Amino acid sequence: MEGFRTTLINCRECNRRILVRAADAERGTIICSHIGCGALNTLQAGFYYDETIVQGLPGFGHLTYLDKPEKTYLLQFGSNILGTSDSCTIQIDRFMHNDRCFISRRHCTITVTFDKWIGQLRYQLQDGFIDSSTQQQQSSLNGTLLNGVLLQKNELIDVSIDGIISLGGADRFQLTHYCINPEMLNTYKIELAFNPDRTQ
Structure with missing residues (x-):
């Protein structure tokens, strides 16, 4: 994942800090390495829909x-x-x-x-x-x-x-x-880079 810098997030289970590397962000998940936890944290990349879609409705x-x-x-x-x-x-x-x-x-x-x-x-x-x-x-x-x-x-x-x-x-x-037709909508979807503040 080009340009990605390692970052820390809070584990959704134990709330302790976990270091997220580029490979984790690309995979979309990270397992908490703290003893006794091991929770799977889903890393969410945000997205939005391009507003130019309204021109073709x-x-x-x-x-x-x-x-x-x-x-x-x-x-x-x-x-x-x-x-x-x-x-x-x-x-x-x-x-x-x-x-x-x-x-x-x-x-x-x-x-x-x-x-x-x-x-x-x-x-x-x-x-x-x-x-x-x-x-x-x-x-x-x-x-x-x-x-x-x-x-x-x-x-x-x-x-x-x-x-x-x-x-x-x-x-x-x-x-x-x-x-709006969901198939049409998906063609206007714009993915955002991984945001360390968004975990599930």
């Missing part, structure tokens, strides 16, 4: 309007502002309830990012939007709920797979994640 998930399941809204990578205004990233129809629409012009924001440590897309929900001219948070008029729980002002929360987002308490949408 065919989609980034979508919202399904639960009252009309044929009505879906595609998400894009990055910030998605949802509302009835035509200036929104995702323009939602003005669904009427007793002649009232409960969805604000710019109601909430779903931010789609890539988590390079787990290799999956991450979906974060926030009520309202950030005004680009003032950089201030503007809240919706009737609130945003995730799985029946009202989001607080400035709260940013992860939406789990098939999470239910309610706009104004009247219109519910199910968020469907885009799941």
Whole structure:
């Protein structure tokens, strides 16, 4: 293992120090040499997934309007502002309830990012939007709920797979994640050098 310098780690069993050489790091294990121990310590090399994978994805998930399941809204990578205004990233129809629409012009924001440590897309929900001219948070008029729980002002929360987002308490949408194919994901895996602080 080129460039590897010997290092010390703590044994997972006896917690005494063990000297790790290049051959141990390459093999991925080391047996504790202390009398009465002999525990097998697995040496973990870290890894992450290259973020350029998002450039080749065919989609980034979508919202399904639960009252009309044929009505879906595609998400894009990055910030998605949802509302009835035509200036929104995702323009939602003005669904009427007793002649009232409960969805604000710019109601909430779903931010789609890539988590390079787990290799999956991450979906974060926030009520309202950030005004680009003032950089201030503007809240919706009737609130945003995730799985029946009202989001607080400035709260940013992860939406789990098939999470239910309610706009104004009247219109519910199910968020469907885009799941990256594991075979494709493995082609973007980047191995890190052995980290002496990571043992199993």
